[in-house]
C-alpha cells in the first residue's frame with residue numbers, strides 16, 4: 276500500500292515509518308524537520324521510502340502527494356499545549372487548515388487514520404472509565420484544535436481516529452516533555468522531582484504500540500471506519516504519584532515530593548477504557564515497566580540535553 280505520513284519524522288512517525296517499510300508498504304514522508312532531527316536516516320536504504328522536506332501547509336505539495344496515496348496518516352503537528360499557546364496561528368494552520376486541504380484533496384476510498392489525544396476528556400468522573408461516548412471537554416488550544424480535527428476526519432466517511440493516551444518510550448526523534456519520559460529522565464539525572472496535581476490519573480501507551488495501532492486500523496479499516504478509538508494500556512491508568520512509584524522500583528534512589536505550585540493546562544484527570552479497540556483484536560505489547568527500563572537504558576546513551584530541574588514537570 277502507498278502511505279503518505281505527514282510529520283513522519285516526529286516522535287511517533289520515526290518509530291512508525293520503519294515499521295511500515297518493514298511490512299512492505301511504500302511510504303512518503305512529508306515533514307519540515309523543524310527540530311533538525313536526524314530521525315529516519317537509518318531508513319534511507321529502503322527504495323520504498325520517499326522523503327519530501329516541506330510544509331504540510333503547502334497546498335501545491337499536497338495536491339501532488341495526496342492523490343498518489345492509498346492511505347494518509349496526518350501526524351504533522353505543533354504537538355502539545357505549550358507550543359500551541361506560543362504559536363497559536365501556526366497551530367491552527369497546521370492542525371486544521373492543512374488537514375482541511377488533505378480532506379478536500381482526498382478521494383473517496385482513500386483511508387485516513389488520524390491521531391488525536393485523549394486529553395480532551397479533561398476531568399473525568401471519579402472511578403468511572405471514559406469511553407468514546409464520554410463528552411470531550413478540552414481546555415487548551417491544542418486540545419480544542421485536536422477535537423475539531425477529529426470531527427473533520429470522522430465526517431469524511433473515510434476516517435478512523437485514534438485517541439492516544441500519553442505516549443512513552445524511546446524514539447529516534449526523542450521527546451522529553453512526555454510524562455513518563457520526563458519523570459524517568461529526572462529520576463535518572465536529577466534523582467528528585469516535585470509533583471503537582473500528584474493524584475491526577477492518566478493513561479499511557481508505548482510509542483511502538485501506537486505504530487502497531489495505526490497498522491491495526493489500516494488492516495481492519497472497513498470494520499473500524501468512521502469511529503474514534505481510545506488507545507492505551509488498560510493496566511496503566513495511573514496517577515502521577517503511582518507513576519513515580521513505578522519508576523522508583525527501577526531507580527531506587529529516586530525521591531519525589533508534592534507541590535501545589537502549578538496546574539496542567541488541560542486538567543487531565545481521568546481513567547480510560549480501551550475496550551472498544553481491544554474488541555477489534557488490538558492488544559498492546561509493551562508494559563509500562565518495560566518502557567521505563569528502555570528509557571533508563573536510553574538515557575545512558577543520550578547526552579544530558581537540558582538542565583534538569585527539581586521543579587515542576589509541565590506535561
Ligand SMILES: NC(=O)c1ccc[n+]([C@@H]2O[C@H](COP(=O)([O-])OP(=O)(O)OC[C@H]3O[C@@H](n4cnc5c(N)ncnc54)[C@H](O)[C@@H]3O)[C@@H](O)[C@H]2O)c1
Pocket residue numbers: 281282283284285286287288305306307308309310329330331332349350351352353354355369390391392393421438439440441442443448450453
Ligand atoms: N505523543 C503523544 O503522546 C501523542 C498523543 C496524542 C496524539 N498525538 C498526536 O500524534 C501526532 C504526532 O505526535 P508526535 O508525538 O510524533 O509529535 P512530534 O512533534 O514529534 O511530531 C510532529 C512532526 O511534525 C513535523 N511538523 C511540524 N510542523 C510541520 C509542518 N508545518 N509541515 C510539515 N511537518 C511539520 C515535525 O517536524 C515533527 O516531525 C500529533 O498529531 C499529535 O497531536 C501524540
